[in-house]
Amino acid sequence: LAKTTQPISMDSYEGQEVNITCSHNNIATNDYITWYQQFPSQGPRFIIQGYKTKVTNEVASLFIPADRKSSTLSLPRVSLSDTAVYYCLVGDRRGGSQGNLIFGKGTKLSVKP
Amino acid sequence: NAGVTQTPKFQVLKTGQSMTLQCAQDMNHEYMSWYRQDPGMGLRLIHYSVGAGITDQGEVPNGYNVSRSTTEDFPLRLLSAAPSQTSVYFCASSYPDRNSPLHFGNGTRLTVT
Numbered sequence: 001l002a003k004t005t006q007p008i009s010m011d012s013y014e015g016q017e018v019n020i021t022c023s024h025n026n027i028a029t030n031d032y033i034t035w036y037q038q039f040p041s042q043g044p045r046f047i048i049q050g051y052k053t054k055v056t057n058e059v060a061s062l063f064i065p066a067d068r069k070s071s072t073l074s075l076p077r078v079s080l081s082d083t084a085v086y087y088c089l090v091g092d093r094r095g096g097s098q099g100n101l102i103f104g105k106g107t108k109l110s111v112k113p
Numbered sequence: 114n115a116g117v118t119q120t121p122k123f124q125v126l127k128t129g130q131s132m133t134l135q136c137a138q139d140m141n142h143e144y145m146s147w148y149r150q151d152p153g154m155g156l157r158l159i160h161y162s163v164g165a166g167i168t169d170q171g172e173v174p175n176g177y178n179v180s181r182s183t184t185e186d187f188p189l190r191l192l193s194a195a196p197s198q199t200s201v202y203f204c205a206s207s208y209p210d211r212n213s214p215l216h217f218g219n220g221t222r223l224t225v226t
Contacts, residue, residue, distance in 0.1 A: 034214065043117075043203045043217025044156070087155070102172075103148070103156035 004088045009108040018075045020107050022088030025069050033064060033071045036087045038106070044087060048073070075109075083111045115139050119204050119218035126194040126225045134189040134221050136204030142216070143209040145187040149173065149200040150220075156203065162187055163209060194225045 005023040012018045024033070032051055036044035048055055050062045050071070061074040075082055085108050091101040120135045138145065146161035148171075158171030162181040176198060178190040187206075191198060201222050205215040 036215070041219070043205070043219055044215070045217070046214030049214065101158070103158075105153065105155040 003102060004090055004104050006086075006088050006104060006107045008105065009110070011110050011112065012078055013112050014079055015077050018078050018082070018109060018111075020073045020075075020086055020088075020109070021070055022073070023070050024088070024090045027068050027090050031068075031090045033062065033068075034089045034091075034101075035060070035062065035073050036089065036103075038085045038087065044103075047086075078109075078111045080111050080113060082109065084109060117204055117206055117216050117218035119202075119221050121221060122219070123222050124224070126191075126223065128195060128225060130194050131190070131192050132194065134191075134202055134204075134223070136187045136189065136218060137185050138187075138204075138206040138216070139185065140206065140216065141184060142206035143184065144213075145181065145204065145206045146171070146215075147177070147179065147187070147189045148203045148205065149198075150203060151200050159189065159202075191223075194223075196225045199223060199225045 032049055034049040035047045037047050038044040048057055048060050048062045050064055052064050055062045063072040085106040087103050087106040089101050117138045143164045147159040148156040149159055150156045157173045159173055159177050160171055160179040162168045165181050165184050168179050168181055181187055201220045203220045204218045207213040207215045
């Protein structure tokens with residue numbers, strides 16, 4: 001099972017760009033990289049997913065280098081409402097199974113005014 | 114569209130009591146799963162199901178039972194509650210393809226005294 005390593009916590013200020021890096025040295029060929037966001041008293045919410053290079057949506061960007069041993073979630077111009085825990089997951093969901101998707105402890109992002 | 118609905122939101126049990134945590138989804142997702150979240154531990158997979166009639170164990174299955182008689186419902190049963198099962202429980206669902214994100218409910222906070 002591919003495990004991930006991310007910083008426990010990060011601090012930022014409103015308007016700054018935040019980059020959270022996730023290390024996944026033993027990522028397998030068929031594994032995708034997925035990021036979730038969790039607010040207090042809520043379930044995690046899907047943010048972005050990618051396999052290689054760069055993926056961008058209305059919320060964030062995901063940068064994946066050629067060796068795929070790490071990935072970086074980029075949040076542009078954060079606001080106070082971006083304060084949350086961010087989880088990086090690596091796994092292969094062929095056949096729909098998610099038994100091999102492991103949620104780590106996540107990165108607690110605190111955005112200050 | 115209700116998404117993933119979990120009931121109850123809060124529950125207090127005494128050691129040895131039994132109860133069922135309910136999870137229902139209205140998105141016709143084949144895949145459903147249960148996680149528990151403890152402080153500083155991230156989310157840990159308890160059981161999951163890739164379709165009606167099919168269940169499998171996750172990372173921490175002991176003390177919990179599940180069944181999947183319909184596509185919509187995936188109840189989690191505690192046969193004899195223990196204080197170690199005090200936690201927040203999240204149900205999630207998704208389509209059975211590798212790019213489909215997990216949709217989470219808002220959790221059930223369980224306290225066992």
